[in-house]
Amino acid sequence: MKKSVQKNKKSSESLESLRERVRKTIRLLKRAYPDAKCSLNHSNAFELLVATILSAQCTDERVNIVTADLFRKYQKPEDYLAVSPRELEKDIQSTGFFRNKTKSLQGTAKVLSETYGGRVPDTMDQLLELPGVARKTANVVLGNAFGVKAGIVVDTHVSRISHRLGLSAETTADKIEQDLIQLVPKRDWVIFPHLLIAHGRKICRARNPACDQCVIEKYCPSSFLKTGVMPGN
Ligand code: SF4
Numbered sequence: 001m002k003k004s005v006q007k008n009k010k011s012s013e014s015l016e017s018l019r020e021r022v023r024k025t026i027r028l029l030k031r032a033y034p035d036a037k038c039s040l041n042h043s044n045a046f047e048l049l050v051a052t053i054l055s056a057q058c059t060d061e062r063v064n065i066v067t068a069d070l071f072r073k074y075q076k077p078e079d080y081l082a083v084s085p086r087e088l089e090k091d092i093q094s095t096g097f098f099r100n101k102t103k104s105l106q107g108t109a110k111v112l113s114e115t116y117g118g119r120v121p122d123t124m125d126q127l128l129e130l131p132g133v134a135r136k137t138a139n140v141v142l143g144n145a146f147g148v149k150a151g152i153v154v155d156t157h158v159s160r161i162s163h164r165l166g167l168s169a170e171t172t173a174d175k176i177e178q179d180l181i182q183l184v185p186k187r188d189w190v191i192f193p194h195l196l197i198a199h200g201r202k203i204c205r206a207r208n209p210a211c212d213q214c215v216i217e218k219y220c221p222s223s224f225l226k227t228g229v230m231p232g233n
Contacts, residue, residue: 152184
């Protein structure tokens with residue numbers, strides 16, 4: 001693990017120095033985004049699991065619009081099994097990839113109903129057994145519904161900003177997560193992605209990041225104020 005981070009970072013910065021830079025970065029981001037939290041509306045672990053499955057390739061805003069009605073109609077796993085795939089597809093259509101998402105939702109509902117008495121399990125291994133649930137979804141549910149720090153959510157913002165900050169050069173979410181796990185203090189594993197997502201939406205955007213307004217600019221090796229080159233993805 002150690003080798004992976006050291007191999008991937010751009011400079012010869014030591015692991016200890018990288019960790020210190022991450023700690024300082026987190027402190028500044030917490031100050032800049034004190035309200036950073038999961039932006040998928042939910043009132044329990046099951047709703048968060050459903051919302052996270054729907055959020056693949058879709059904005060959280062769109063998911064929240066769809067789940068406002070969905071969660072009134074479907075409250076427990078059995079409700080998702082009581083309708084035809086066609087009906088559920090129609091209810092979630094605007095989130096995109098609705099046929100695959102319907103399969104995941106009904107497959108997951110079946111396992112929850114038959115194996116877990118309708119409840120969402122709270123371990124990584126059990127969540128990964130659910131159809132359509134990969135590490136990102138499992139981490140979202142574990143961290144935000146159960147307060148279990150099993151890993152770090154890596155989405156497009158986390159991946160992009162981790163690259164720009166020189167925290168990982170990996171290209172897959174699972175490998176980026178493994179690099180981050182070595183650098184981010186465990187107490188911050190849940191809040192860290194929320195901070196990067198807030199920063200990615202407002203300042204460190206995919207195109208034209210506002211390095212001149214960035215609160216962590218002094219800790220960022222990719223800042224165009226230092227390199228003169230606009231950071232890529
Ligand atoms: S300095 Fe620029 S590239 Fe670095 S984190 Fe800030 S906005 Fe992103």
